[in-house]
Amino acid sequence: MSDTGPFQRLYRVQQLDLDLDRLRAEEGNVPDALRDARAGQERLNNELEDIEIALEGVEKSIRQLEQDLAGTRDQAQRAREEQDKNAFDARTQSQYGSRIQMLGERAEEMEEDLSPLRERQRDLSAKAADLRAEHRALRPTLTDLEAQDEARVQALRDQGAGMRDERAALVANLDSRTVKEYDLIRRAKKGVGIAEIQGGRCTGCNVNLPVNVQQRAVQGKMPPVKCPSCGRFLIRLN
Ligand SMILES: [Zn+2]
Numbered sequence: 001m002s003d004t005g006p007f008q009r010l011y012r013v014q015q016l017d018l019d020l021d022r023l024r025a026e027e028g029n030v031p032d033a034l035r036d037a038r039a040g041q042e043r044l045n046n047e048l049e050d051i052e053i054a055l056e057g058v059e060k061s062i063r064q065l066e067q068d069l070a071g072t073r074d075q076a077q078r079a080r081e082e083q084d085k086n087a088f089d090a091r092t093q094s095q096y097g098s099r100i101q102m103l104g105e106r107a108e109e110m111e112e113d114l115s116p117l118r119e120r121q122r123d124l125s126a127k128a129a130d131l132r133a134e135h136r137a138l139r140p141t142l143t144d145l146e147a148q149d150e151a152r153v154q155a156l157r158d159q160g161a162g163m164r165d166e167r168a169a170l171v172a173n174l175d176s177r178t179v180k181e182y183d184l185i186r187r188a189k190k191g192v193g194i195a196e197i198q199g200g201r202c203t204g205c206n207v208n209l210p211v212n213v214q215q216r217a218v219q220g221k222m223p224p225v226k227c228p229s230c231g232r233f234l235i236r237l238n
Contacts, residue, residue, distance in 0.1 A: 005220060006175070006222045007221070007224055007235065008220075009170045009173065009174055010182060010194065010222075010224070010233070012166075012170055013182070014182070014192070014193055014194045016163045016166060016167045016170075017167070017186065017191070018191065018192075020160055020167075021191055023156045023157075023159060023160045024160075026156055027156050030149065031145070031148075031149065031152075033145055034146065034149050037145050038142070041138055041139075041142055044134055044135045044138070045135070047131055048131045048135070051127050051128045051131065052128060055124040055125065055128065058117055061117055062114065062117050062118065062121060065110055065113060065117065068110060069111065069114070072103050072107045072110065073103075073107055075103050076100055076103040076104060079096050079100045079103065080096075080100060082096050083097065083100065175222060175223070177223075178222055178224070182233060185231060185232055188231075189204065189230060189231070189232055192204055193232060193233060194224070194232060194233040194234070195227060195234055195235070196234075196235055196236070196237055197209060197214060197217055197234055197235065200214060202229060202230060202232065202234060204227060204230045204232040205227060205229050205230035205232075207228075207229035209227065209228075210228070213225055213228065213234065214236065217234040217235060218236050220235070220236075
């Protein structure tokens, strides 16, 4: 069998196909460091979002309560003014007196409610600031890792481009029906369209091959002989 015979060329096509499969699989093989950095950033983003939503809710409650408090204080102020205007009317005085007291108690309650809300606002703001700092600290690392990974993927694609060119040149000089059949077998048989014969067995499915099949494989003629068991093209390299 000549080294540059059609069957050898078809076998080279398969080697290229397997290498291209490997390259494609490798593309998705993101390094652990990048995977971790991406996951870290994602986690920080999610935590920050949760905290910002909580903070928004707390700040809304604070604004509402502060507004109510200001309104209550205004009412108390007006009641005091009315009380002063009616300095000589004991009954009205007393009515305004109890109103002022009631408004004062209400304002105190609001202040008591505000205090834990403000504390929570401070806690959440501090946490958000910490997370933002962590996020900023991670960014340069992540940017570097992403750039490295883009270069890694590009190198794999460049490598693949050369292989695809070689494959196209080989296929152009082969019988198109045989190539089509090889493609179909390869697709059906886990990416391997041509199996080597070793020790009288098909390495694709491990079946013991009849002697006449082995002999025909040694001749290396086209179209290639197929394994009677798995249907792959058979090749004997030595
Ligand atoms: Zn087989």
